[in-house]
Amino acid sequence: MSWRKDHRRPERGYHHGNLKEALLQAALGLIAEKGPAGFTFADAARSAGVSPAAPYRHFRDRDELLASIAQRGFEQFEAVLTKAWDDGRPDTVSAFERVGRAYLAFARNEPAYYSAMFESGVPVDVNPMLSAASERAFAIIRAAAERLAALTPPGVARPPALMMALHIWSMSHGIASLFGRGDAARRKLPMSAEDLLEAGVLIYLRGLGFPADRKPSDEAARPEPPSEPVPPRGPWGHKSAT
Amino acid sequence: MSWRKDHRRPERGYHHGNLKEALLQAALGLIAEKGPAGFTFADAARSAGVSPAAPYRHFRDRDELLASIAQRGFEQFEAVLTKAWDDGRPDTVSAFERVGRAYLAFARNEPAYYSAMFESGVPVDVNPMLSAASERAFAIIRAAAERLAALTPPGVARPPALMMALHIWSMSHGIASLFGRGDAARRKLPMSAEDLLEAGVLIYLRGLGFPADRKPSDEAARPEPPSEPVPPRGPWGHKSAT
DNA sequence: AGCTCATGTGAATAGTGTTTACATGAGGCG
DNA sequence: CGCCTCATGTAAACACTATTCACATGAGCT
Incomplete structure (x- = not known):
């Protein structure tokens, strides 16, 4: 599996190379899945393939992320x-x-x-x-x-x-x-x-x-003042009220 | 209706007597302080003065609380x-x-x-x-x-x-x-x-x-249809736009 | 009284947040 | 080229939380 970035770039070794960005993307995905309170700092780290302490090099805490x-x-x-x-x-x-x-x-x-x-x-x-x-x-x-x-x-x-x-x-x-x-x-x-x-x-x-x-009542060439301020039908379609 | 303890002092022995209610109140206070994500199940228990396991007798988990x-x-x-x-x-x-x-x-x-x-x-x-x-x-x-x-x-x-x-x-x-x-x-x-x-x-x-x-245009005695559908001044006070 | 069971405790396991000391390696300098 | 240095990542340690288990307590019933 690609627990590291096995993409174009030669496989990342000790250093991730772009962890800050990866953490943001990981957190974004986790928020989309489980809401803004549904992920942890460690989750983001794991999702980015680094140790739980690594994010602290880039964000003071979860709130800063x-x-x-x-x-x-x-x-x-x-x-x-x-x-x-x-x-x-x-x-x-x-x-x-x-x-x-x-x-x-x-x-x-x-x-x-x-x-x-x-x-x-x-x-x-x-x-x-x-x-x-x-x-x-x-x-x-x-x-x-x-x-x-x-x-x-x-x-x-x-x-x-x-x-x-x-x-x-x-x-x-x-x-x-x-x-x-x-x-x-x-x-x-x-x-x-x-x-x-x-x-x-x-x-x-x-x-x-x-x-x-x-x-459009194009404002560049305003035609004339409206003569009937309350038109007969509204913007909610044709359904009648219940 | 006398299953309640003597409503005297909060002299709490082994049994709290009304823990479910106390937990709800405690959680409410904690939410008011730090938001709905800012308190833990254990916090609520501590705030109610019981052990961290006690709330599980009344709520399956934090979400149920x-x-x-x-x-x-x-x-x-x-x-x-x-x-x-x-x-x-x-x-x-x-x-x-x-x-x-x-x-x-x-x-x-x-x-x-x-x-x-x-x-x-x-x-x-x-x-x-x-x-x-x-x-x-x-x-x-x-x-x-x-x-x-x-x-x-x-x-x-x-x-x-x-x-x-x-x-x-x-x-x-x-x-x-x-x-x-x-x-x-x-x-x-x-x-x-x-x-x-x-x-x-x-x-x-x-x-x-x-x-x-x-x-009021009391609906019981509807006076008459409005003759001027767009009144001269609006509900936003007297300030003119910038 | 004695019984029983809802309610609370303490301990045990597992996972997380956070800090600290240490490891790695990329880039600068001789 | 070899060495130094520092940003970046890891591992380990500690505290706290979640959750479950066996066990303790005592309130209310018969």
């Missing part, structure tokens, strides 16, 4: 959100919803990172690097909210962008956290988490005075 | 929400918002229970008793959403109550989870979590076609 993973997670999260936002192209509203889907997709595709970031108990505010990375990720959501807030139709009070960002983030995190991953420890849903979030965000935006249908 | 705490948490949660809802008195909308505040208050006042319920990794669906308790708590939110959905103004499509309940729950949980507790591991906010949730719910309800101001 988790914090490193969380930081890397925030960086990837920021990249994903930035790409989804795409500076608001082709139009602000659809880009905004793309960010929401990207949020859920990240939580679903990278549950290990997401757990480390939000559910591992890592104190974000204590570590400046981690805190800054988290702030950069949130800044994407906030920037999107700013652009969206600037689009409020005339005659409607403009909402504070920060509050909007916090609301959207909270709903996204709540959905991801409660229903996002098929951990078998989560609750069943009558719809996909993505649909639930999209409907929620659409209703929320309508509550702020945005027109509800998906006409 | 956590599950018991989560179950008790869901029961208290249900009680708190039921009381806040008060069957929709005096009017549905204000009772609904009272439920939202009660949600946050529970997360804030009982962080140990809340952690055990939502952040401890306890598989809710596996344990029927736990699952049922969780379901009963959610049923309160859902029942409130049903009543609210029945109040949609005429001419507005009625939203599915389950979806409403899921949206409100998600936002409540997201806010509680991200900003709810002053754990020093949480993010700073420019407003209270309660205000953030209340504003979010009001905006959301307005998006569903509900009138936004707090006139």
Whole structure:
């Protein structure tokens, strides 16, 4: 078996060569399997094929390892959100919803990172690097909210962008956290988490005075103020209430 | 009912007398101190003043202890929400918002229970008793959403109550989870979590076609359909956007 | 009283976290 | 080239936890 890296590189002897990275990957895999509390420092070491004491050369303790993973997670999260936002192209509203889907997709595709970031108990505010990375990720959501807030139709009070960002983030995190991953420890849903979030965000935006249908209403050439603020059908499809 | 010892001094002999309860309380205190992953079975035993093997007479393992705490948490949660809802008195909308505040208050006042319920990794669906308790708590939110959905103004499509309940729950949980507790591991906010949730719910309800101001609009004697569906000012106060 | 069994103890086994002294070998320097 | 040095990994040791076992205690029943 490959209890050492029997890859391209000539078989590693005494020295691993890239243990820090290997430990991060090993921990990531273990978190994905059993949750952020479901692995031990020794597990990570064994999974990387080194002795239990080796990780201490690279991380002060397990928390520092988790914090490193969380930081890397925030960086990837920021990249994903930035790409989804795409500076608001082709139009602000659809880009905004793309960010929401990207949020859920990240939580679903990278549950290990997401757990480390939000559910591992890592104190974000204590570590400046981690805190800054988290702030950069949130800044994407906030920037999107700013652009969206600037689009409020005339005659409607403009909402504070920060509050909007916090609301959207909270709903996204709540959905991801409660229903996002098929951990078998989560609750069943009558719809996909993505649909639930999209409907929620659409209703929320309508509550702020945005027109509800998906006409691009290209902000570069704003057509006219909406004449019917409450359209007849909502964003939740055609099912009637029970 | 006299199997109890004389409820006098905690003069404990060989037998504790109420160890199961004492272990639950001890674990609750430890969770409040160091999080749901921050205590051990032996810690709970020591904290209750018994030997490390004693807890095994009452709980199969640590997870069962956590599950018991989560179950008790869901029961208290249900009680708190039921009381806040008060069957929709005096009017549905204000009772609904009272439920939202009660949600946050529970997360804030009982962080140990809340952690055990939502952040401890306890598989809710596996344990029927736990699952049922969780379901009963959610049923309160859902029942409130049903009543609210029945109040949609005429001419507005009625939203599915389950979806409403899921949206409100998600936002409540997201806010509680991200900003709810002053754990020093949480993010700073420019407003209270309660205000953030209340504003979010009001905006959301307005998006569903509900009138936004707090006139009771007593559902028993519905006055008239709203003539101005988008009121001039929003629920977020008087601050203008940046 | 005497019995019985739920409840708690102490000891034993196994695994983990963490520290410390030691081993290895890659790269710099003569 | 040979030697030195230090980052990196190992082995051993200690403390703590999880879990189970045989055994002790005493509360409540008959």
